[in-house]
Amino acid sequence: MTENRMKTENHKIADLLRTRRNEKRKSFAVLLDPDKVDFVTFPVFLEFAEKQGVDFFLVGGSLITNYAIDQLISAIHQYTSIPAILFPGNGLHIHPSADAILFLSLISGRNPELLIGQHVIAAPLLRKSGMEVLPTGYMIIESGRLTTVSYISNTTPMPRDKPMIAACTAMAGELLGLRNIFLDAGSGALYPVPADIISAVSKAVEVPIIVGGGINSYEKAYSALEAGADVVVVGNGIEENPEILPEISACVKAFNDHPEKVYWKNDQ
Numbered sequence: 001m002t003e004n005r006m007k008t009e010n011h012k013i014a015d016l017l018r019t020r021r022n023e024k025r026k027s028f029a030v031l032l033d034p035d036k037v038d039f040v041t042f043p044v045f046l047e048f049a050e051k052q053g054v055d056f057f058l059v060g061g062s063l064i065t066n067y068a069i070d071q072l073i074s075a076i077h078q079y080t081s082i083p084a085i086l087f088p089g090n091g092l093h094i095h096p097s098a099d100a101i102l103f104l105s106l107i108s109g110r111n112p113e114l115l116i117g118q119h120v121i122a123a124p125l126l127r128k129s130g131m132e133v134l135p136t137g138y139m140i141i142e143s144g145r146l147t148t149v150s151y152i153s154n155t156t157p158m159p160r161d162k163p164m165i166a167a168c169t170a171m172a173g174e175l176l177g178l179r180n181i182f183l184d185a186g187s188g189a190l191y192p193v194p195a196d197i198i199s200a201v202s203k204a205v206e207v208p209i210i211v212g213g214g215i216n217s218y219e220k221a222y223s224a225l226e227a228g229a230d231v232v233v234v235g236n237g238i239e240e241n242p243e244i245l246p247e248i249s250a251c252v253k254a255f256n257d258h259p260e261k262v263y264w265k266n267d268q
Helices: 002-010 013-022 042-051 069-079 112-129 148-153 163-175 195-204 218-227 236-240 244-257
Strands: 027-032 056-060 084-087 100-106 132-140 180-184 209-212 231-234
Touching: 013 132, 027 209, 027 244, 042 069, 056 069, 069 084, 100 112, 100 180, 132 148, 132 163, 163 180, 163 195, 180 195, 195 209, 195 218, 218 231, 218 244, 231 244, 236 244
Parallel strands: 027 056, 027 231, 056 084, 084 100, 100 132, 132 180, 180 209, 209 231
Antiparallel strands: none
Protein backbone atom coordinates (compact mmCIF):
# COMPACT_ATOMS: atom_id res chain seq x y z
CA MET A 1 0.00 0.00 0.00
CA THR A 2 2.91 2.36 0.70
CA GLU A 3 4.21 1.90 -2.83
CA ASN A 4 0.77 2.65 -4.30
CA ARG A 5 0.44 5.77 -2.17
CA MET A 6 3.85 6.95 -3.38
CA LYS A 7 2.71 6.44 -6.97
CA THR A 8 -0.35 8.58 -6.29
CA GLU A 9 1.80 11.32 -4.79
CA ASN A 10 4.31 11.23 -7.65
CA HIS A 11 1.63 11.18 -10.34
CA LYS A 12 -0.50 14.18 -9.56
CA ILE A 13 -4.25 13.67 -9.67
CA ALA A 14 -4.72 16.60 -12.05
CA ASP A 15 -2.31 15.02 -14.53
CA LEU A 16 -4.02 11.67 -14.11
CA LEU A 17 -7.45 13.13 -14.85
CA ARG A 18 -6.16 15.01 -17.88
CA THR A 19 -4.29 11.97 -19.24
CA ARG A 20 -7.33 9.76 -18.82
CA ARG A 21 -9.51 12.22 -20.68
CA ASN A 22 -7.03 12.39 -23.55
CA GLU A 23 -6.94 8.59 -23.67
CA LYS A 24 -10.75 8.40 -23.41
CA ARG A 25 -10.44 6.32 -20.25
CA LYS A 26 -13.18 6.62 -17.66
CA SER A 27 -12.97 6.83 -13.86
CA PHE A 28 -15.27 5.91 -10.98
CA ALA A 29 -15.52 8.04 -7.84
CA VAL A 30 -17.48 7.34 -4.66
CA LEU A 31 -18.74 10.29 -2.63
CA LEU A 32 -18.54 9.71 1.12
CA ASP A 33 -20.60 11.93 3.42
CA PRO A 34 -19.19 11.87 6.99
CA ASP A 35 -22.76 12.09 8.32
CA LYS A 36 -23.70 8.83 6.61
CA VAL A 37 -20.65 6.64 7.25
CA ASP A 38 -20.89 3.77 9.73
CA PHE A 39 -17.32 3.61 11.02
CA VAL A 40 -17.89 0.10 12.43
CA THR A 41 -18.43 -1.41 8.98
CA PHE A 42 -16.45 1.20 7.05
CA PRO A 43 -13.18 -0.82 6.75
CA VAL A 44 -15.08 -3.69 5.09
CA PHE A 45 -16.69 -1.27 2.65
CA LEU A 46 -13.34 0.34 1.83
CA GLU A 47 -11.68 -2.98 1.04
CA PHE A 48 -14.68 -3.97 -1.09
CA ALA A 49 -14.50 -0.65 -2.97
CA GLU A 50 -10.81 -1.15 -3.77
CA LYS A 51 -11.47 -4.66 -5.08
CA GLN A 52 -14.18 -3.23 -7.32
CA GLY A 53 -11.75 -0.76 -8.88
CA VAL A 54 -12.96 2.54 -7.42
CA ASP A 55 -10.53 5.24 -8.59
CA PHE A 56 -11.25 8.10 -6.18
CA PHE A 57 -13.05 8.83 -2.94
CA LEU A 58 -14.67 12.25 -2.69
CA VAL A 59 -15.09 13.30 0.93
CA GLY A 60 -17.65 15.89 1.94
CA GLY A 61 -21.15 17.18 1.34
CA SER A 62 -23.29 20.30 1.29
CA LEU A 63 -24.16 20.06 4.98
CA ILE A 64 -22.03 18.16 7.51
CA THR A 65 -23.17 17.86 11.13
CA ASN A 66 -20.78 15.12 12.21
CA TYR A 67 -17.30 16.58 11.69
CA ALA A 68 -15.40 13.34 11.20
CA ILE A 69 -13.56 14.19 7.99
CA ASP A 70 -10.16 13.46 9.54
CA GLN A 71 -11.34 10.06 10.82
CA LEU A 72 -12.81 9.20 7.44
CA ILE A 73 -9.66 10.15 5.51
CA SER A 74 -7.48 8.28 7.99
CA ALA A 75 -9.49 5.11 7.41
CA ILE A 76 -9.28 5.51 3.62
CA HIS A 77 -5.50 5.76 3.84
CA GLN A 78 -5.26 2.85 6.28
CA TYR A 79 -7.36 0.37 4.32
CA THR A 80 -6.90 1.41 0.68
CA SER A 81 -4.51 3.01 -1.79
CA ILE A 82 -7.34 5.09 -3.29
CA PRO A 83 -6.83 8.89 -3.20
CA ALA A 84 -9.09 10.86 -0.83
CA ILE A 85 -10.23 14.11 -2.46
CA LEU A 86 -12.10 16.74 -0.48
CA PHE A 87 -15.46 17.80 -1.91
CA PRO A 88 -16.13 20.77 0.40
CA GLY A 89 -19.50 22.34 1.07
CA ASN A 90 -17.76 25.37 2.57
CA GLY A 91 -14.42 26.60 3.91
CA LEU A 92 -14.83 24.65 7.15
CA HIS A 93 -14.70 21.32 5.32
CA ILE A 94 -10.94 21.33 4.80
CA HIS A 95 -8.47 18.89 6.29
CA PRO A 96 -4.77 18.74 5.28
CA SER A 97 -4.59 14.93 5.45
CA ALA A 98 -6.53 14.64 2.17
CA ASP A 99 -4.62 13.91 -1.02
CA ALA A 100 -6.32 16.75 -2.92
CA ILE A 101 -9.26 19.13 -2.86
CA LEU A 102 -11.80 20.06 -5.49
CA PHE A 103 -11.53 23.85 -5.18
CA LEU A 104 -15.09 24.49 -6.30
CA SER A 105 -16.27 27.71 -7.90
CA LEU A 106 -20.06 27.60 -8.30
CA ILE A 107 -20.19 29.01 -11.82
CA SER A 108 -23.81 27.97 -12.42
CA GLY A 109 -25.03 30.41 -9.76
CA ARG A 110 -24.53 34.04 -8.86
CA ASN A 111 -23.75 33.68 -5.17
CA PRO A 112 -20.47 35.63 -4.78
CA GLU A 113 -19.53 33.70 -1.63
CA LEU A 114 -19.35 30.46 -3.61
CA LEU A 115 -17.81 32.03 -6.70
CA ILE A 116 -14.83 33.59 -4.88
CA GLY A 117 -15.69 34.72 -1.34
CA GLN A 118 -14.99 31.55 0.64
CA HIS A 119 -12.01 30.80 -1.60
CA VAL A 120 -10.22 33.92 -0.36
CA ILE A 121 -10.50 32.70 3.23
CA ALA A 122 -9.46 29.15 2.34
CA ALA A 123 -6.53 30.03 0.07
CA PRO A 124 -3.86 30.61 2.78
CA LEU A 125 -4.84 27.37 4.51
CA LEU A 126 -4.62 25.41 1.30
CA ARG A 127 -1.28 26.92 0.31
CA LYS A 128 0.15 26.06 3.72
CA SER A 129 -1.26 22.51 3.68
CA GLY A 130 0.65 21.46 0.58
CA MET A 131 -2.47 19.64 -0.59
CA GLU A 132 -3.00 19.30 -4.32
CA VAL A 133 -5.61 21.85 -5.40
CA LEU A 134 -7.92 21.02 -8.30
CA PRO A 135 -9.62 24.25 -9.53
CA THR A 136 -13.08 23.09 -10.57
CA GLY A 137 -16.08 24.79 -12.13
CA TYR A 138 -19.10 23.50 -10.23
CA MET A 139 -22.44 23.48 -12.03
CA ILE A 140 -25.73 22.46 -10.40
CA ILE A 141 -28.23 21.04 -12.88
CA GLU A 142 -31.99 20.94 -12.22
CA SER A 143 -32.93 17.42 -11.13
CA GLY A 144 -36.69 17.36 -10.63
CA ARG A 145 -36.69 18.32 -6.96
CA LEU A 146 -35.05 20.75 -4.54
CA THR A 147 -31.75 19.25 -3.40
CA THR A 148 -29.59 20.07 -0.41
CA VAL A 149 -26.86 21.63 -2.53
CA SER A 150 -29.31 24.00 -4.23
CA TYR A 151 -30.86 25.03 -0.93
CA ILE A 152 -27.58 25.49 0.97
CA SER A 153 -25.90 27.34 -1.92
CA ASN A 154 -28.91 29.66 -2.31
CA THR A 155 -28.73 29.34 -6.08
CA THR A 156 -31.09 28.28 -8.84
CA PRO A 157 -30.01 25.12 -10.70
CA MET A 158 -29.36 25.38 -14.42
CA PRO A 159 -32.34 24.26 -16.56
CA ARG A 160 -31.99 20.63 -17.64
CA ASP A 161 -33.38 21.38 -21.12
CA LYS A 162 -30.86 24.11 -22.02
CA PRO A 163 -27.62 22.33 -22.99
CA MET A 164 -26.12 25.39 -24.71
CA ILE A 165 -26.38 27.47 -21.53
CA ALA A 166 -24.48 24.73 -19.72
CA ALA A 167 -21.91 24.48 -22.53
CA CYS A 168 -21.23 28.23 -22.60
CA THR A 169 -20.99 28.36 -18.80
CA ALA A 170 -18.46 25.54 -18.79
CA MET A 171 -16.54 27.22 -21.61
CA ALA A 172 -16.35 30.43 -19.63
CA GLY A 173 -15.06 28.48 -16.64
CA GLU A 174 -12.34 26.88 -18.74
CA LEU A 175 -11.32 30.25 -20.19
CA LEU A 176 -11.07 31.60 -16.64
CA GLY A 177 -8.54 28.86 -15.90
CA LEU A 178 -10.64 26.23 -14.15
CA ARG A 179 -9.17 22.79 -14.86
CA ASN A 180 -12.19 20.54 -14.31
CA ILE A 181 -15.95 20.86 -14.74
CA PHE A 182 -18.28 19.14 -12.26
CA LEU A 183 -21.90 18.70 -13.39
CA ASP A 184 -24.02 17.81 -10.37
CA ALA A 185 -27.71 17.00 -10.08
CA GLY A 186 -27.28 16.93 -6.31
CA SER A 187 -27.69 14.38 -3.56
CA GLY A 188 -31.07 12.66 -3.75
CA ALA A 189 -31.70 13.90 -7.28
CA LEU A 190 -34.87 12.66 -8.93
CA TYR A 191 -33.16 12.69 -12.33
CA PRO A 192 -29.45 12.58 -13.21
CA VAL A 193 -27.73 15.19 -15.39
CA PRO A 194 -29.20 14.79 -18.91
CA ALA A 195 -27.00 13.19 -21.52
CA ASP A 196 -27.41 16.11 -23.94
CA ILE A 197 -26.04 18.54 -21.32
CA ILE A 198 -23.04 16.27 -20.67
CA SER A 199 -22.43 15.92 -24.40
CA ALA A 200 -22.67 19.67 -25.04
CA VAL A 201 -20.27 20.48 -22.20
CA SER A 202 -17.81 17.76 -23.21
CA LYS A 203 -17.67 19.14 -26.76
CA ALA A 204 -17.31 22.72 -25.54
CA VAL A 205 -14.27 22.22 -23.28
CA GLU A 206 -11.07 20.22 -23.20
CA VAL A 207 -10.86 19.76 -19.42
CA PRO A 208 -12.07 16.62 -17.57
CA ILE A 209 -15.82 16.35 -16.97
CA ILE A 210 -17.04 14.98 -13.62
CA VAL A 211 -20.71 14.01 -13.35
CA GLY A 212 -22.67 13.14 -10.22
CA GLY A 213 -26.13 13.09 -8.70
CA GLY A 214 -28.85 10.55 -9.44
CA ILE A 215 -26.50 7.91 -10.90
CA ASN A 216 -27.89 4.80 -9.25
CA SER A 217 -27.79 2.15 -11.97
CA TYR A 218 -25.60 0.68 -14.70
CA GLU A 219 -27.84 2.28 -17.31
CA LYS A 220 -27.53 5.79 -15.89
CA ALA A 221 -23.75 5.45 -15.56
CA TYR A 222 -23.59 4.18 -19.13
CA SER A 223 -25.61 7.15 -20.38
CA ALA A 224 -23.32 9.64 -18.63
CA LEU A 225 -20.11 7.99 -19.83
CA GLU A 226 -21.34 7.60 -23.39
CA ALA A 227 -22.30 11.28 -23.45
CA GLY A 228 -18.76 12.33 -22.51
CA ALA A 229 -18.35 12.14 -18.73
CA ASP A 230 -14.78 11.33 -17.74
CA VAL A 231 -15.62 10.56 -14.09
CA VAL A 232 -18.94 9.32 -12.73
CA VAL A 233 -19.66 9.94 -9.05
CA VAL A 234 -21.97 7.80 -6.95
CA GLY A 235 -23.00 8.68 -3.39
CA ASN A 236 -26.49 8.08 -2.00
CA GLY A 237 -27.10 5.24 -4.43
CA ILE A 238 -24.41 3.10 -2.82
CA GLU A 239 -25.61 3.96 0.68
CA GLU A 240 -29.09 2.77 -0.22
CA ASN A 241 -27.98 -0.25 -2.27
CA PRO A 242 -24.34 -1.46 -1.97
CA GLU A 243 -24.80 -3.67 -5.04
CA ILE A 244 -24.75 -0.55 -7.18
CA LEU A 245 -20.99 -0.32 -6.59
CA PRO A 246 -20.08 -3.44 -8.63
CA GLU A 247 -22.67 -2.43 -11.26
CA ILE A 248 -21.12 0.99 -11.84
CA SER A 249 -17.63 -0.49 -11.67
CA ALA A 250 -18.55 -3.01 -14.38
CA CYS A 251 -19.86 -0.21 -16.57
CA VAL A 252 -16.66 1.84 -16.24
CA LYS A 253 -14.57 -1.29 -16.85
CA ALA A 254 -16.52 -2.03 -20.04
CA PHE A 255 -15.64 1.42 -21.43
CA ASN A 256 -11.98 1.07 -20.51
CA ASP A 257 -11.48 -2.54 -21.64
CA HIS A 258 -13.16 -2.10 -25.00
CA PRO A 259 -12.83 1.53 -26.12
CA GLU A 260 -13.56 0.48 -29.71
CA LYS A 261 -16.87 -1.11 -28.65
CA VAL A 262 -18.68 0.10 -25.59
CA TYR A 263 -20.71 -2.77 -24.17
CA TRP A 264 -24.31 -2.40 -23.09
CA LYS A 265 -25.17 -4.33 -19.95
CA ASN A 266 -26.92 -7.19 -21.73
CA ASP A 267 -24.09 -7.62 -24.25
CA GLN A 268 -21.49 -8.69 -21.66
